[in-house]
Amino acid sequence: MSGLFLAGCAQTQNVSKPIVPSLTRSYALMYGPMPEERFPIPAVKLKKVPAKYYRREVDYPTSEPVGTVVVDTKNFYLYLVQEGGKAMRYGIGIGRAGFEWSGRARVGWKQEWPKWTPPADMIARLPELEKYSARNGGMPPALDNPLGARALYIFQGNKDTLYRLHGTGEAFSIGKAVSSGCIRLLNQDVIDLYRRVPTNSPILVI
DSSP: OOOOOOTTOOOOOOOOOOOOOOOOHHHHHHTSOBTTSSSOBOOOOGGGSOGGGSOEEEEOOOSSOTTOEEEETTTTEEEEEOSTTEEEEEEOEEOGGGGGOOEEEEEEEEEESOOBOOOHHHHHHOGGGGGGSGGGTOBOOSTTSTTTTEEEEEEETTEEEEEEEEEESOGGGTTSBOSSSOEEEEHHHHHHHHHHOOTTOEEEEO
């Protein structure tokens, strides 16, 4: 996969207090079932996700413009910068390769219930994935599709980096480095992020 190795990227400091929210009714509702979706999404089994990774607004003073998506791969957080020194923070899982890339990019395009097309190097390692290659039309959208309910495609200039911000139903993977190099959020969280982030929004990966 292509990396985003860029020099001189300023890191953004996380100064939010490490408050762990209790498992309250509000979180149960936030991560509840979404039967109205094209493929009805079940409730998240919250006991499988450390509470510090639940979605919430946090203090986040930064020089990054409002609307910037900041991916903190070290701490497994994604921040959406908001006004007044705040950010919406989401827990993420990343691919093991995700630690190897950093820099600035943008949301090139977005897709609801996307198809998944494994890259050529993945097919070379796992030939059984050939049936989902681009020439075969990719894997159709579904709950078990690796990109989940939504995908935001990361571009550097006009070049698709092959990295995505995408949904997952695998709650256990949040806060961990697993699988390939993309950034995963709970389906409920990626739907919330998708609504807030327009195409061409800037992304900073640190």
